[in-house]
Amino acid sequence: MMDTLEDLIAVARALVGPGRGILxxxxxxxxxxxxxxxxxxxxTEDNRRRYRQLFYCAPIGGAIAGxxxxxxxxRQCSDDGTPFVKCLVDRGVLPGVKVDEGLRPMIGVPGTLExxxxxxxxxxxxxxxxxxxxxxxxxxxxxxxxxVAGDGRTGPSEAALDANAAQLAEYAAVxxxxxxxxxxxxxxxxxxxxxxxxxxxxxxxxxxACVAHLLRRGVALEAVLVKPQMVIPGVEWDGPRxxxxxxxxxxxxxLRRSLPPAVPGVVFLSGGQSETEATVNLNAxxxxxxxxxxxxxxxxxxxxGLQASVLALWTEGKGSESECHALAAxxxxxxxxxxxGKFSGPHPxxxxxxxxxxxxxxxx
Numbered sequence: 001m002m003d004t005l006e007d008l009i010a011v012a013r014a015l016v017g018p019g020r021g022i023l024x025x026x027x028x029x030x031x032x033x034x035x036x037x038x039x040x041x042x043x044t045e046d047n048r049r050r051y052r053q054l055f056y057c058a059p060i061g062g063a064i065a066g067x068x069x070x071x072x073x074x075r076q077c078s079d080d081g082t083p084f085v086k087c088l089v090d091r092g093v094l095p096g097v098k099v100d101e102g103l104r105p106m107i108g109v110p111g112t113l114e115x116x117x118x119x120x121x122x123x124x125x126x127x128x129x130x131x132x133x134x135x136x137x138x139x140x141x142x143x144x145x146x147x148v149a150g151d152g153r154t155g156p157s158e159a160a161l162d163a164n165a166a167q168l169a170e171y172a173a174v175x176x177x178x179x180x181x182x183x184x185x186x187x188x189x190x191x192x193x194x195x196x197x198x199x200x201x202x203x204x205x206x207x208x209a210c211v212a213h214l215l216r217r218g219v220a221l222e223a224v225l226v227k228p229q230m231v232i233p234g235v236e237w238d239g240p241r242x243x244x245x246x247x248x249x250x251x252x253x254x255l256r257r258s259l260p261p262a263v264p265g266v267v268f269l270s271g272g273q274s275e276t277e278a279t280v281n282l283n284a285x286x287x288x289x290x291x292x293x294x295x296x297x298x299x300x301x302x303x304x305g306l307q308a309s310v311l312a313l314w315t316e317g318k319g320s321e322s323e324c325h326a327l328a329a330x331x332x333x334x335x336x337x338x339x340x341g342k343f344s345g346p347h348p349x350x351x352x353x354x355x356x357x358x359x360x361x362x363x364x
Contacts, residue, residue, distance in 0.1 A: 003179035016265030026098035039315035061092035063336030111159030129178035169213035244284030261295030270305025
């Protein structure tokens with residue numbers, strides 16, 4: 001039976017239900033490999049499987065409504081032979097899948113700035129999405145990476161904004177045709193020395209451009225989720241870290257100026273913040289939203305913001321698999337509380353400091 005628009009809307013709403021969010025565990029083998037090898041673990045398919053098992057077999061369903069998988073993981077199994085898709089469904093977690101194929105430089109494209117990118121993967125996307133749906137996926141994710149120049153005075157260019165927004169809208173339309181809910185991710189990179197004002201302006205423009213193209217393609221916004229960066233300064237900015245209240249104020253202002261209320265939810269990426277900082281800022285956003293009003297659920301689609309402590313516990317040999325499962329659930333639950341504006345600490349994280357990485361954007 002074909003998924004109807006009502007089915008897709010129901011899935012979108014379920015993914016951002018009260019107190020729940022999304023585990024972004026869709027790292028490619030190369031990205032996961034960098035993290036594993038940095039921790040002294042060989043980048044093999046079985047080690048990647050064993051690492052993913054720490055989350056997919058954990059009791060995370062109370063705070064995690066969906067998990068984004070890399071296609072490799074969509075077909076993997078736990079130690080006892082249970083497919084990861086079934087492990088997640090049994091825990092009340094909807095499986096999703098990453099469908100883009102990575103960034104590529106926009107070399108020679110008129111109007112673009114040095115280092116700007118768009119995203120590969122539109123060719124053959126409908127067939128892949130139909131296959132993923134048959135394999136149990138209920139939603140998908142496509143990432144665009146948008147660059148702000150170091151001084152914050154330029155970028156993203158209009159050409160890069162328009163090209164990436166058009167790709168995100170085409171992807172979203174294909175997802176609906178295949179029975180998947182699309183997560184649209186116009187990530188404003190934190191690379192550089194730009195301040196919060198530059199980040200806010202770029203976020204407003206990026207989300208607004210995506211919405212314009214989604215409407216142009218006739219995509220039903222009620223069955224779409226948007227995944228932006230919180231408004232924070234670049235990692236090289238030399239000013240003080242903004243308070244959670246300032247992050248909340250700037251982030252909500254950018255969304256109120258760019259995102260229609262028809263969209264059911266915003267699922268923020270953790271984007272280089274520490275696990276604790278991402279949770280505290282998410283909590284502040286929801287506290288401010290309750291006070292000032294917001295038409296969307298304000299949730300999370302964290303990657304390292306849900307994984308860093310578990311990776312440390314596992315690779316440093318300090319905890320058993322069951323202890324890793326418990327820590328994964330504890331970090332998820334902290335963020336579930338933050339979606340309600342009810343996180344008060346302490347955070348279960350065993351890591352500290354920024355989780356920013358140097359390979360979020362394209363590198364030659």
